[in-house]
Amino acid sequence: MKTIGILTSGGDSPGMNAVIRAVVRTALSQDMKVYGINYGYEGLIEGKFQEMNISSVSDILHKGGTILKTARSERFPTEEGRQKAYGMIKTFGLDGMVIIGGDGSYRGGLMLSKMGLTVMCIPGTIDNDLGYTDYTIGFDTAVNTVLGAISNIRDTSSSHQRTSVIEVMGRNCGDIALYAGLTGGAESILVPEKPVDINAVCRKVVQGINRGKLHSIIVKAEGVDLGTQELADIIQERTGQETKIVVLGYVQRGGSPTARDRMLASKMGYKAARLLMYEPESKAIGISGGEIIAYNLEDALEMNREFDDTALEIVDILSK
Numbered sequence: 001m002k003t004i005g006i007l008t009s010g011g012d013s014p015g016m017n018a019v020i021r022a023v024v025r026t027a028l029s030q031d032m033k034v035y036g037i038n039y040g041y042e043g044l045i046e047g048k049f050q051e052m053n054i055s056s057v058s059d060i061l062h063k064g065g066t067i068l069k070t071a072r073s074e075r076f077p078t079e080e081g082r083q084k085a086y087g088m089i090k091t092f093g094l095d096g097m098v099i100i101g102g103d104g105s106y107r108g109g110l111m112l113s114k115m116g117l118t119v120m121c122i123p124g125t126i127d128n129d130l131g132y133t134d135y136t137i138g139f140d141t142a143v144n145t146v147l148g149a150i151s152n153i154r155d156t157s158s159s160h161q162r163t164s165v166i167e168v169m170g171r172n173c174g175d176i177a178l179y180a181g182l183t184g185g186a187e188s189i190l191v192p193e194k195p196v197d198i199n200a201v202c203r204k205v206v207q208g209i210n211r212g213k214l215h216s217i218i219v220k221a222e223g224v225d226l227g228t229q230e231l232a233d234i235i236q237e238r239t240g241q242e243t244k245i246v247v248l249g250y251v252q253r254g255g256s257p258t259a260r261d262r263m264l265a266s267k268m269g270y271k272a273a274r275l276l277m278y279e280p281e282s283k284a285i286g287i288s289g290g291e292i293i294a295y296n297l298e299d300a301l302e303m304n305r306e307f308d309d310t311a312l313e314i315v316d317i318l319s320k
């Protein structure tokens, strides 16, 4: 019988629970023993292990957050922290581990892999910022949450004839802004991947006012190198239209995962547990062209994300 561990690390994302469920139930169906490790790499260092059975993951598929809890560990990147963690891995007899998180969590996974453990990394982050996979788990839910917020803000912006600047998460990746902005009918979208053209943003607002538009929506990713309030002040000063900001913040990280995220989570969790059983070599699980893939872990971290320029061009044309 093989023994595996599973942990979630870094910022939580909707769908992490669905992954935990898929990994635990697939592993149990292969007669593996599974330990859930609480609080990510911190819990690994401290030995916060609990054996999981089929009921440990009951009724969690639809829940946001992570039943295993999460943390950003400052100790794990140190040699001492890592050695302690590896000691726990030996103590509990782990043959392999599933790590759910973003690029920081993957780097931790790679370190463990280099120490001799087989690691399967699964992309659980709302940011969609991993280059080797088309989508990360939680991104779709976050986009839909932002979309709902845009619709609400549109109603009140229109009633008051205001411009609204909506700041969204994503760290250095503009995908949440791009997808939610495009589908929410934003006039302009500002992302870290592109330089800010403040003239173009203001021009759009003025042209809108001139043709009778009652409001403008500007979606700005948090990673853009211009403050949200600063941007709003410039727009208000130049266009004369009252401009308000909304920083959506952590509301984007919670909530019940969408069907799309649950599907990704279930398929990736299944794949990871099966690989641990039958092809134990460290991998980054992802999706590419609709297929679930298992990519070389080290290479996965080297891949840069390609930004969808066409989507931004579409926004420019459709929001005229």
Ligand code: F6P
Binding pocket: 011, 102, 125, 126, 127, 169, 170, 171, 222, 253
């Ligand atoms: O990586 C997910 C994310 O929500 C980013 O979009 C954001 O920049 C960051 O985490 C916030 O991190 P924290 O929870 O530490 O404030």
